[in-house]
Amino acid sequence: MASKSLQQRDQAHIWHPLTQHQTSDAPIGIVQAKGAVLYDEEGNEYIDGIASWYTAMYGHCNPQITSRVSQQLLTLDQVVFTGFTHAPAVELSEKLIAILPSDQQKIFFNDNGSTAVEAAIKMALQYHFNQGQKRTTLIAFENGFHGDTFGAMSVSGLSVYNGPFEDFFLEVVRIPVPTNHNVKKVVSQLKHLIDTQPCAAFVYEPLVQGAAGMKFHEAAALEELLKVCKANDVLCIADEVMTGFGKTGVHFASNVLNTQPDIMCLSKALTAGMAAMGITSCTQAVYDAFLDDAVEKGFLHAHTYSANPLACSAAIAGIDLLTSEDIQDAIRRIAGRHRSFSEKIKAHPKVEGVRCKGVILALELDVSMERYGSVRNQLFRHFMDAGVFLRPLGNTIYVLPPYVITDAQLDKIYQSIEQSFLLF
Numbered sequence: 287m288a289s290k291s292l293q294q295r296d297q298a299h300i301w302h303p304l305t306q307h308q309t310s311d312a313p314i315g316i317v318q319a320k321g322a323v324l325y326d327e328e329g330n331e332y333i334d335g336i337a338s339w340y341t342a343m344y345g346h347c348n349p350q351i352t353s354r355v356s357q358q359l360l361t362l363d364q365v366v367f368t369g370f371t372h373a374p375a376v377e378l379s380e381k382l383i384a385i386l387p388s389d390q391q392k393i394f395f396n397d398n399g400s401t402a403v404e405a406a407i408k409m410a411l412q413y414h415f416n417q418g419q420k421r422t423t424l425i426a427f428e429n430g431f432h433g434d435t436f437g438a439m440s441v442s443g444l445s446v447y448n449g450p451f452e453d454f455f456l457e458v459v460r461i462p463v464p465t466n467h468n469v470k471k472v473v474s475q476l477k478h479l480i481d482t483q484p485c486a487a488f489v490y491e492p493l494v495q496g497a498a499g500m501k502f503h504e505a506a507a508l509e510e511l512l513k514v515c516k517a518n519d520v521l522c523i524a525d526e527v528m529t530g531f532g533k534t535g536v537h538f539a540s541n542v543l544n545t546q547p548d549i550m551c552l553s554k555a556l557t558a559g560m561a562a563m564g565i566t567s568c569t570q571a572v573y574d575a576f577l578d579d580a581v582e583k584g585f586l587h588a589h590t591y592s593a594n595p596l597a598c599s600a601a602i603a604g605i606d607l608l609t610s611e612d613i614q615d616a617i618r619r620i621a622g623r624h625r626s627f628s629e630k631i632k633a634h635p636k637v638e639g640v641r642c643k644g645v646i647l648a649l650e651l652d653v654s655m656e657r658y659g660s661v662r663n664q665l666f667r668h669f670m671d672a673g674v675f676l677r678p679l680g681n682t683i684y685v686l687p688p689y690v691i692t693d694a695q696l697d698k699i700y701q702s703i704e705q706s707f708l709l710f
Contacts, residue, residue: 291315292327306658314670319346322691324675332675333695337688340496340528342559344607345690351558351603358599367395367592374598381605382567385537387546392573394566394585395593399527399553400433402564403489405587406549407437407456409568410487410521413575416583421486424458425479425520431497432489432525432551441489444497446657459483463495464507473510480518487521487549488512492539493643496528499682500648502641505542512545521548521572527564531555532608532617533686535644548572558607560600562591616689620645623693624685627700636707638681648684649703653710655681668709672702 292315302313315327322345324332337343344351362372379393396405407424414421426432426441433439439448440455448455459479464472479485492508495501515522524547529539533555540547549572553564576585591597607613624642631649632640640649655661657680665683669676676683676699683706685699 292317304658311663311667321345321347322688322695330673332670332673333687333691333698335669335674335676335685335687335699337555337686338559340533340554340686341557343531343533343555343689344558344604344613345688346559348558348603348607348690350607351560351600354599354603355560355596358595362595364591364594364596366590368588372593372595372598374595374602375593378593378598378601378605381602382552382565385605385609386550386567387538387540389546389548389569390550390567391570392568394568394587395589396564396566397589397591398433398562398564399525399551400435400438400564401589402527402551402553402566403432403438403441403523403525404435405564405566406523406525406551407441407487407489408587409549409566409572409585410523412585413521413572414486416575416578419484421484422457423479423483423485424456425476425485425488425515426458426460427463427490427495428460429463429498429501430460430489430491430495430525432491433527461511463501463503464511466504466507469507469510472507473514476511476514480514480520485518485520487523488515489523489525491525492529492543492547493534494529494539494646497679499650499679500641500646500684500686502643509543509545512543512547516545523547523549523551525551527551527553531604532613532689533644533646535617535621537608555604557597557600558604560604561594561597563594563597563601613689617645619693620687620689620691620696623696631704634707636710645689646684646686648682651681651683651707651710653681664709665706668706669702672698672705674699674702676702 293312296313316324317327318325322334324334394405396402424441429443431442431444439451440458442448443460461475462472512522524540526538530552548569550567557563621644624647628640628642631637636652638650638652662678662680665678
């Protein structure tokens with residue numbers, strides 16, 4: 287009797303993320319990945335147009351990363367990070383501080399993007415608590431997304447993910463995303479909020495709201511909000527889990543702002559798609575608020591795999607690649623290709639809007655569809671049938687490819703997008 291496929295075996299025991307198993311197609315068994323291409327168990331190839339959720343930015347199985355991790359495997363695999371340290375963690379901290387905004391001085395290791403945000407929120411709340419202030423209100427953007435743990439969900443605004451849990455959230459007030467048209471009104475709203483409530487921190491995705499549909503906002507408008515927060519000791523928490531490590535055309539989206547965050551959240555491309563890890567960085571002033579003879583004023587928060595040496599090694603190799611001339615040239619090349627494609631399609635009758643920033647390209651189809659409904663699934667299947675892996679967010683199609691993608695592979699992605707216009 288023939289052995290069962292991965293797809294068949296999977297369905298016996300596995301519960302997949304972001305999946306309604308009653309209606310979803312069976313998952314595709316992936317057996318190999320290289321560069322910008324995924325290979326399934328049937329021999330089909332798919333261009334990874336979103337770098338596997340913005341992680342494998344330097345390409346799958348990049349030899350510079352795999353060799354570094356392989357070398358680390360021979361000397362130290364895992365050790366508790368409370369009371370110990372190790373060379374990969376120290377080296378990674380040094381490399382990160384060198385490329386992060388200049389105010390960032392301390393690195394706290396955690397497990398993933400959600401826990402990086404979770405730690406940031408706890409830092410902010412305890413920062414005020416340690417100084418004898420009970421500040422309990424968090425400020426966040428409407429339609430933001432920051433992860434799936436409870437603190438991260440609390441500051442997220444997409445009810446499609448969080449609806450059943452909203453009664454259990456932290457105290458959060460949401461404000462509109464600022465634009466050049468509404469910034470005065472939003473600033474006024476923020477000032478009133480700070481004047482009337484005990485605000486601890488403002489959590490935001492700088493320049494690009496990812497899960498909202500790659501929605502962009504202007505740096506100058508965001509700057510106005512950050513200035514107000516800084517003037518009132520409301521900590522600014524930049525969630526760069528998605529935007530970090532070159533995706534917006536600079537190392538971090540916060541780099542284009544004059545007012546820098548007090549705390550930053552990093553993950554995804556941090557470890558180049560090789561291992562799970564998150565980092566919460568902060569200023570010296572935030573760190574100093576936890577220094578005291580009383581143990582309980584320390585940040586008593588931990589993860590078993592904090593600063594895992596293998597993940598740190600992958601991150602070190604990733605930063606070496608990010609700062610290389612080859613990758614910086616690739617980022618500029620992809621950004622230029624996106625701009626050219628945007629110009630080509632912006633007047634198409636099925637395109638409601640198109641925008642690009644760095645290696646991020648996003649467009650809205652002039653078609654009504656639910657975020658995860660049947661029409662959206664038809665669009666997803668169209669791309670997969672064309673050998674292109676994209677995950678539309680409702681009628682928003684976005685591309686965020688690995689930096690190693692070739693022009694021919696980009697052309698295939700662009701062609702599949704143009705062909706999708708014929709579906710509707």
